[in-house]
Amino acid sequence: MFNLPCFNENKVKFRKSDEKSHIRILHASPDAPAVDIYINDNLIYKGLSYKSFTEYMPLISMVYNIKVFPTGKKDVPLINKFFFIPPNSIYTIAATNFLKNIALFPILDKKLDNKNPNKAYVRFVHLSPNASKLDFYMNGKKIFNSIGYKNITNYSAVDPKNYTLNLKISNTENTILTSPNANLKADKYYTVYAVGLANGKPSLQVLIPLDGNSYIR
Structure with a gap:
């Protein structure tokens, strides 16, 4: 409510x-x-x-x-x-x-001054209180490296399409989360929030809301 x-x-x-x-x-x-x-x-x-x-x-x-x-x-x-x-x-x-x-x-x-309307913009925020530093991947490509708890990355411009997201323990090949079908649209801002627990319940997962800087003028 x-x-x-x-x-x-x-x-x-x-x-x-x-x-x-x-x-x-x-x-x-x-x-x-x-x-x-x-x-x-x-x-x-x-x-x-x-x-x-x-x-x-x-x-x-x-x-x-x-x-x-x-x-x-x-x-x-x-x-x-x-x-x-x-x-x-x-x-x-x-x-x-x-x-x-x-x-x-x-x-x-934050709104970017020189946003390309043909790109989607994504960033990562680490909010899992017991997870170590994480690397963030989109379709197998590392986008953000060694992101610690309560760290916020800058927005990165990516092509608008469906992505599979992966979180790995920083500087390893140990994947601790895979999230398919993240549909990112052009001229929009997204934050990927890692929430939950790396070992425990509720389990680690990502939230991918549309950020207000996409539509609030």
Whole structure:
């Protein structure tokens, strides 16, 4: 459930139509329960489950208090964090790490100045708390090398088509994940998020959402 509250200067401040800062929240903590998201003590999303994203939300540039609670509870927050949202920015904010050390991790969805409209753009974010450094492959070609936990690569331009994605332990031929049928389209931005556990449950997998910089103007 995504709730858009009415404007209140003591609650969330939503942007006017001609302004452009946006955030979404990703639940990437593998052992955390479904959560409720509050911004400035206003319920924004109820029951966000592991591997799920909220929609992008337009916001005024300012400092926000983000609290995360187990769904249906509001006594002790799992996370209580202040963030400054810069003007004209797009962020994915991930709830990361194991539950005992859960934290928010902001990821800027940056637009490129000289984007080729005939290419797709892909980057990799390592959010698996127990996986070592990883190499990222597309159709057998190494695209990103030795990416550690909470590292964010730059976007790389690739041909728009279907890809098989592979994650390997860095500088080895040890493939720990294969994900077929990643359909990347021209003139779009994608982030491949590695979530889950390298050895354990839930198992390692990738999420490949369309980034907001593809369509938010």
